[in-house]
Amino acid sequence: xxxxxxxxxxxxxxxxxxxxxxxxxxxxxxxxxxxxxxxxxxxxxxxxxxxxxxxxxxxxxxxxxxxxxxxxxxxxxxxxxxxxxxxxxxxxxxxxxxxxxxxxxxxxxxxxxxxxxxxxxxxxxxxxxxxxxxxxxxxxxxxxxxxxxxxxxxxxxxxxxxxxxxxxxxxxxxxxxxxxxxxxxxxxxxxxxxxxxxxxxxxxxxxxxxxxxxxxxxxxxxxxxxxxxxxxxxxxxxxxxxxxxxxxxxxxxxxxxxxxxxxxxxxxxxxxxxxxxxxxxxxxxxxxxxxxxxxxxxxxxxxxxxxxxxxxxxxxxxxxxxxxxxxxxxxxxxxxxxxxxxxxxxxxxxxxxxxxxxxxxxxxxxxxxxxxxxxxxxxxxxxxxxxxxxxxxxxxxxxxxxxxxxxxxxxxxx
Amino acid sequence: xxxxxxxxxxxxxxxxxxxxxxxxxxxxxxxxxxxxxxxxxxxxxxxxxxxxxxxxxxxxxxxxxxxxxxxxxxxxxxxxxxxxxxxxxxxxxxxxxxxxxxxxxxxxxxxxxxxxxxxxxxxxxxxxxxxxxxxxxxxxxxxxxxxxxxxxxxxxxxxxxxxxxxxxxxxxxxxxxxxxxxxxxxxxxxxxxxxxxxxxxxxxxxxxxxxxxxxxxxxxxxxxxxxxxxxxxxxxxxxxxxxxxxxxxxxxxxxxxxxxxxxxxxxxxxxxxxxxxxxxxxxxxxxxxxxxxxxxxxxxxxxxxxxxxxxxxxxxxxxxxxxxxxxxxxxxxxxxxxxxxxxxxxxxxxxxxxxxxxxxxxxxxxxxxxxxxxxxxxxxxxxxxxxxxxxxxxxxxxxxxxxxxxxxxxxxxx
Numbered sequence: 123x124x125x126x127x128x129x130x131x132x133x134x135x136x137x138x139x140x141x142x143x144x145x146x147x148x149x150x151x152x153x154x155x156x157x158x159x160x161x162x163x164x165x166x167x168x169x170x171x172x173x174x175x176x177x178x179x180x181x182x183x184x185x186x187x188x189x190x191x192x193x194x195x196x197x198x199x200x201x202x203x204x205x206x207x208x209x210x211x212x213x214x215x216x217x218x219x220x221x222x223x224x225x226x227x228x229x230x231x232x233x234x235x236x237x238x239x240x241x242x243x244x245x246x247x248x249x250x251x252x253x254x255x256x257x258x259x260x261x262x263x264x265x266x267x268x269x270x271x272x273x274x275x276x277x278x279x280x281x282x283x284x285x286x287x288x289x290x291x292x293x294x295x296x297x298x299x300x301x302x303x304x305x306x307x308x309x310x311x312x313x314x315x316x317x318x319x320x321x322x323x324x325x326x327x328x329x330x331x332x333x334x335x336x337x338x339x340x341x342x343x344x345x346x347x348x349x350x351x352x353x354x355x356x357x358x359x360x361x362x363x364x365x366x367x368x369x370x371x372x373x374x375x376x377x378x379x380x381x382x383x384x385x386x387x388x389x390x391x392x393x394x395x396x397x398x399x400x401x402x403x404x405x406x407x408x409x410x411x412x413x414x415x416x417x418x419x420x421x422x423x424x425x426x427x428x429x430x431x432x433x434x435x436x437x438x439x440x441x442x443x444x445x446x447x448x449x450x451x452x453x454x455x456x457x458x459x460x461x462x463x464x465x466x467x468x469x470x471x472x473x474x475x476x477x478x479x480x481x482x483x484x485x486x487x488x489x490x491x492x493x494x495x496x497x498x499x500x501x502x503x504x505x506x507x508x509x510x511x512x513x514x515x516x517x518x519x520x521x522x523x524x525x526x527x528x529x530x531x532x533x534x535x536x
Numbered sequence: 537x538x539x540x541x542x543x544x545x546x547x548x549x550x551x552x553x554x555x556x557x558x559x560x561x562x563x564x565x566x567x568x569x570x571x572x573x574x575x576x577x578x579x580x581x582x583x584x585x586x587x588x589x590x591x592x593x594x595x596x597x598x599x600x601x602x603x604x605x606x607x608x609x610x611x612x613x614x615x616x617x618x619x620x621x622x623x624x625x626x627x628x629x630x631x632x633x634x635x636x637x638x639x640x641x642x643x644x645x646x647x648x649x650x651x652x653x654x655x656x657x658x659x660x661x662x663x664x665x666x667x668x669x670x671x672x673x674x675x676x677x678x679x680x681x682x683x684x685x686x687x688x689x690x691x692x693x694x695x696x697x698x699x700x701x702x703x704x705x706x707x708x709x710x711x712x713x714x715x716x717x718x719x720x721x722x723x724x725x726x727x728x729x730x731x732x733x734x735x736x737x738x739x740x741x742x743x744x745x746x747x748x749x750x751x752x753x754x755x756x757x758x759x760x761x762x763x764x765x766x767x768x769x770x771x772x773x774x775x776x777x778x779x780x781x782x783x784x785x786x787x788x789x790x791x792x793x794x795x796x797x798x799x800x801x802x803x804x805x806x807x808x809x810x811x812x813x814x815x816x817x818x819x820x821x822x823x824x825x826x827x828x829x830x831x832x833x834x835x836x837x838x839x840x841x842x843x844x845x846x847x848x849x850x851x852x853x854x855x856x857x858x859x860x861x862x863x864x865x866x867x868x869x870x871x872x873x874x875x876x877x878x879x880x881x882x883x884x885x886x887x888x889x890x891x892x893x894x895x896x897x898x899x900x901x902x903x904x905x906x907x908x909x910x911x912x913x914x915x916x917x918x919x920x921x922x923x924x925x926x927x928x929x930x931x932x933x934x935x936x937x938x939x940x941x942x943x944x945x946x947x948x949x950x
Binding site for chain 1: 560563564567594597598600601602603604605606608609610612613615616619620622623624625626627628630631636637638640642643687688689
């Protein structure tokens with residue numbers, strides 16, 4: 123017998139990604155998990171992505187009718203993917219004897235700005251959600267979408283469904299937001315690269331942000347930022363196995379027994395270096411302004427001032443952008459009479475991340491020493507409060523991750 | 537160059553059915569037709585059904601997750617089919633250089649009651665449509681759906697998209713509602729049965745209603761009724777060829793040179809007869825009440841009062857319902873001590889339809905004579921003001937249609 127939840131019960135928001143909903147079987151599987159949560163005595167609000175490849179199929183249809191589909195219509199088109207998932211999930215819960223109601227982003231009160239294809243949430247009005255919860259229903263909300271003030275459908279861009287889930291959790295003052303996906307949580311390093319990588323029980327928002335921005339594709343940074351803003355604990359866990367997952371929470375809730383929490387890496391790195399740049403005001407701007415105009419995103423920038431009023435400037439872009447960026451940089455280097463331009467497309471970033479690092483010295487030295495001992499050359503270095511990143515040759519990444527994982531004892535239970 | 541339509545221009549509503557939108561090619565084809573209408577200087581509002589088999593695919597998904605999907609969630613699920621069509625059509629028009637905006641039923645102001653899966657339209661607020669037309673856009677509205685007062689998505693059931701189109705046409709005071717489909721219009725008889733059948737240039741709403749209810753699947757009766765209610769001319773035409781189609785309009789606009797306008801037939805007819813029923817009050821109710829409770833729809837009923845205070849009662853149901861109906865009728869016949877129960881599943885209806893028939897005698901006699909001359913036995917007869925229907929053996933239908941078509945000179949241009 124299903125207990126009828128009372129209004130005072132705590133609320134859990136559960137988000138299921140596309141791979142967790144790819145087939146009718148998987149939807150039924152997720153429905154059983156939702157049912158179990160409900161039977162433990164919590165209100166549940168579910169947020170769903172589009173099933174498996176649905177979004178790609180819709181994009182393909184759009185390309186068949188238009189070379190340049192208008193963003194508004196594209197958003198309306200793509201939003202149907204999540205609506206299908208939500209309706210099917212509500213049906214699956216219904217066949218488990220649970221009263222459930224599928225709601226579009228608009229029906230669930232998610233308002234956004236009018237920037238189609240990458241809208242930002244401006245407001246969440248939880249009135250309908252509360253009404254459904256009070257009536258004993260499990261609301262199933264379409265992720266990734268909202269409506270403008272004129273009720274036009276928008277999509278939230280990359281990481282949209284995670285963002286929907288965290289925003290709804292904040293609006294209804296949920297106890298926790300649970301993100302169900304195809305990985306078992308956040309690891310000390312990518313298990314495909316470091317076999318002894320270990321799942322972390324907890325990480326801080328800051329650590330998760332650094333890990334997410336550095337290639338750990340588990341969660342989009344913007345959803346993590348929103349979680350931090352509203353102090354909403356986020357559990358990342360697998361929808362396929364029953365395992366505890368990783369809880370993302372405030373730093374003071376994270377037990378920091380070890381100062382480096384995890385490693386991140388990114389193998390999609392290209393580097394461009396301009397040598398012997400005249401060291402005068404405005405040179406950096408002359409190099410980077412044309413790249414920005416061309417829509418090329420520049421990542422790490424390092425400038426080494428020389429002794430003879432010249433300087434070398436190096437910066438990284440994604441590997442795919444090197445070929446587009448080179449002629450722009452060469453033309454600029456020629457104008458400013460720089461020494462020359464060189465590039466490499468075979469680089470990668472390796473990072474150590476940990477909230478505790480900011481209060482303790484010596485991490486950088488240990489990292490550099492480790493790589494040096496293994497004969498791995500460091501091309502560039504960048505740091506943040508809780509991260510140190512080295513740019514190295516791409517074919518040494520796996521080796522570098524291995525030695526760093528051991529050196530910082532990440533394989534040992536903290 | 538596309539002319540910018542002025543607010544005073546007339547409005548044409550065009551509805552495209554699922555087969556007219558089954559592929560990207562067909563969507564582009566329909567878009568060219570819409571563009572041509574616009575270039576002739578009219579405002580256009582487009583209503584679309586779901587692409588080809590989309591609805592069946594969604595139904596199949598629903599069945600995979602639930603044996604008994606809740607109607608509200610089913611409606612939300614099915615509504616995505618039309619949304620996909622609308623977004624794609626807006627994109628296709630965009631790539632022809634036309635500004636277009638896809639609108640869901642709710643966005644287009646279609647309000648309904650809360651009877652999910654067969655909702656009735658309660659109100660159409662054309663404010664958004666007028667605003668888009670004033671801005672020079674072509675609104676593309678999802679057919680078959682609306683929203684309740686609480687913004688929940690409903691579907692309109694069978695014939696829903698045609699109904700949407702006619703309701704929108706009435707709300708914006710359109711000049712005409714055009715229904716594009718896979719047939720070239722309304723015929724004097726089904727061309728697959730009567731090769732010399734001729735397309736009718738015009739028919740009245742009443743004639744169309746009789747033809748639609750008798751198996752001419754071109755348009756659902758409820759959309760025709762709505763057209764009659766609002767005196768909205770409806771053109772039925774093919775989206776695949778450029779041909780004039782059939783205009784459905786008020787009787788006085790229809791030139792009635794010939795009194796029979798067309799033939800209809802329905803081969804899905806079963807008959808049940810109860811013989812020697814005691815002729816006393818309440819016997820008809822005792823037979824038909826159990827059938828109604830079982831959801832069996834009874835069509836034609838004929839009662840022949842006998843001379844000895846007994847009567848024979850015959851009625852038709854769909855062939856598929858005969859087996860379900862028989863035991864109910866037998867039990868009832870036994871209770872009332874009737875003579876017996878017989879049934880047949882091999883019957884069909886053949887009808888002559890025409891507005892002019894009500895004011896002229898002799899049509900029934902000619903029809904019966906015709907069938908009799910061909911040795912076709914008439915099992916039952918029913919009539920309305922503008923229709924005479926004979927129930928005959930199913931394997932004589934084609935022959936009956938042929939002789940009637942010739943007898944009433946339907947092959948000759950009126």
